[in-house]
Amino acid sequence: MKQSLYGLALFVLLALPPVAGLMESLMIAHMHMQMPLLVLSGFLMAKYGEIRFSRFWETWNVNGIPGILMFAIVAAYWMLPRAMDEALASSGMEAFKFLSLSLLCGVPLRNSWPKIDFAAKGTVVVVFALLFAALGLLYVIAPVQLCNNYVLLEQIALGWGFLTTAFFMVVFIIYHWFTRPASG
DSSP: OHHHHHHHHHHHHHHSHHHHHHHHHSHHHIIIIIHHHHHHHHHHHHHHHHHHTHHHHHHHSSSSHHHHHHHHHHHHHTTSHHHHHHHHHOHHHHHHHHHIIIIIIIHHHHHHGGGSOHHHHHHHHHHHHHHHHHHHHHHHHOSSOSOTTSOHHHHHHHHHHHHHHHHHHHHHHHHHHHHSOOOO
């Protein structure tokens, strides 16, 4: 239960206007700091939801696949340049960003990750590594500004952040492939 309070405290901290304004002032901080921290806040708050609504999770997310799919769809949506622009331009979209990343990404991720097997976990990481690599290339080599609220240099920095993250995800995949316990 204490963990859920930490998640709620993180969520409230991120929602404070000075903190949100600071994180959204740089494109790379918006995408690679604020958004993952919102997912983390939901991940931490999920413990309360798993206890309080255990029957729901037992019926809806039996094998973890529905939760992982929800996580992937919502996370991929918020990586789009248009979604980032709308979150900065509209307070309604900003609220949707906070709620969807914490409740529709972090909570299902926590409930689903232990339920899926090694192959499914590897698939999720590979898909996100490919997505990050593709987005990184898009943000780096695009000749035009993709987000109206950020300058081209910030876009290129975000692209390199995506490429770096994709590289380390591949390293993670290789490491876990060779260090996984033998099935028997």
